Amino acid sequence: MGSSGTFELRRGRRKKLGAVMAGLFFVATVFGLLVLVALLVDVAIQAAPWLDVSFLSQMPSRMPERAGIWPAIVGSLWLMGLTGLMAVPLGVASALYLEEYAPEGWLLQIIQINIANLAGVPSVIYGILGLAIFVRFVALGSSVIAGAMTLSLLILPIIIISTQEALRGIPSGIRGAAFALGATRSQVIWSHVLPAAAPGIMTGVILSLSRAIGETAPLIMVGAAGMVVAPNSVLDPFTVLPIQIFNWTARPQDEFQGLAAAAIVVLMILLFTMNLSAILLRNYFEGRRAGGG
Amino acid sequence: MTDNSQTPDSRVDTDQSVPDATNGTADQPRRAAKVSNDADATTGEEVRPKLRIGDLNFWYGDTHALKGITMDIAPNEVTALIGPSGCGKSTLLRCMNRMNELIQGTTMDGQVMLDGQDIYEKEADPVMVRRRVGMVFQKPNPFPKTIYKNVAWGAKINGYTGDVEALVERSLRQAALWDEVKDRLHTPAYDLSGGQQQRLCIARTLAVEPDVVLMDEPASALDPIATSKVEETITELKKDYTIVIVTHNMQQASRISDRTAFLYMGRLIEMNRTDQLFTRPQKDRTEAYVTGRFG
């Protein structure tokens, strides 16, 4: 033992520094929140006169009093449903392959890096890709399905990555225990891996779908326009809420700014609901997991 | 590298003396030969080893973790593996039921014979090997399900056609847990204490009716009372099963095991009857270890 140095504890100074740091972090948080609240309040005030049932149920119109967002709501829901149907199975299956089956090595690493990069590619690039491949080459035209395929590509990397995270988060002992009982890999995956990862996977899916529902640029690229009718089939042209908002804000008249604000409120409510359900689902599953099932 | 494919037909499981799982009944565990534990020591008579490990080498990447291990594991005995941390005990244990091949980048050569049949031969199916050679892990790792489902799942996936409820009860009784959980079978396994969870994991392993049970420091995460419960359980089990247990604790090895193997830096230094190994070790290094001079 017997060190020759002494400890200058300087407790007062360290405490003071800690307090200053805590204060700074608090201010930063409050600043962000205030800006957000200010934005929301401003939008809500503008939107208030326009928000009513007929706004939700009517077609867009040149006359602001008669304009509504029905086709945009239907288009957004179609798009989200189709995107989910395509991207979720594909993304979850890819993640399962990468995590549970693929042999480790340089190839896997390259794939992994590329998926991470794809998640960071600007969405308009996916729009260009969608235009070239789905709209023109596959000749789907500017249809809902072409838009959904484009958005599927966009959110696929996010779903893969969040599913992989969820799979990695499973206590490793569970896999070992199942294998040691003489389970095959698919039995391990179906009975233990997927149920344990489900909350994480669902959260990732909902968050990526809520990203898809807010996208504008790639859909403009594939030719979604200010449609005045809702799509009836996957091959119909369509519009979505962000594009409707974009079209209205481009008009000079104040009334259309109000309509845009009202549509923004609807979109925000939709997004908020999705995020909330992601949280609720996760909590529900976590409760069930701890509670057996 | 061993073949990880899972062929549907299993050579390993078909021609052995193990009766069909369906023949098991609640009060009569289906165990074939009951071999006297000290038959070979007193009479010198050859007992056919349950597991026979021949010149086994194992690598994690470039790390040579097991170096030319040769040993026999006698049936219906508790064999303890001791040695300092990192000497390869867990690795050796995992070689006995092909759990090692789930770790990527590993290489193995040598033989592991179960009842005279190489579990690493081409036609052997690792899935069937693991059903016959069960494993209990260091950290209790019940499934996030109910107590009942924890025990029943292994039987279910292995196509058990008998009375599952009776099987669950029998397995829990064998693991000395039944009385503590019989009124709460359908409550979450996570609500059990650590020691109960570990006995649940033992019951879960027994429910697929293995021949051999491997245990990797099963009591190291438990308090003394839970430890002695688990130890009692193990002593009970050797009537019906062959048990290989890794332990850090030499008192534990001498309390519960019939035979002890001392490993050091990937080599088997010495293996003998437990009382012999602890009282009259043949090798200096064994003596140094069992007397606590290193490790």
Ligand SMILES: Nc1ncnc2c1ncn2[C@@H]1O[C@H](COP(=O)(O)OP(=O)(O)O)[C@@H](O)[C@H]1O
């Ligand atoms: N999954 C692994 N990957 C790489 N090396 C490992 C792995 N598991 C064990 N090892 C190495 O193999 C050697 C033996 O380890 P192990 O069998 O766990 O020893 P013990 O159980 O006796 O403590 C050690 O050098 C250890 O670092």
Ligand SMILES: [Mg+2]
């Ligand atoms: Mg170990």
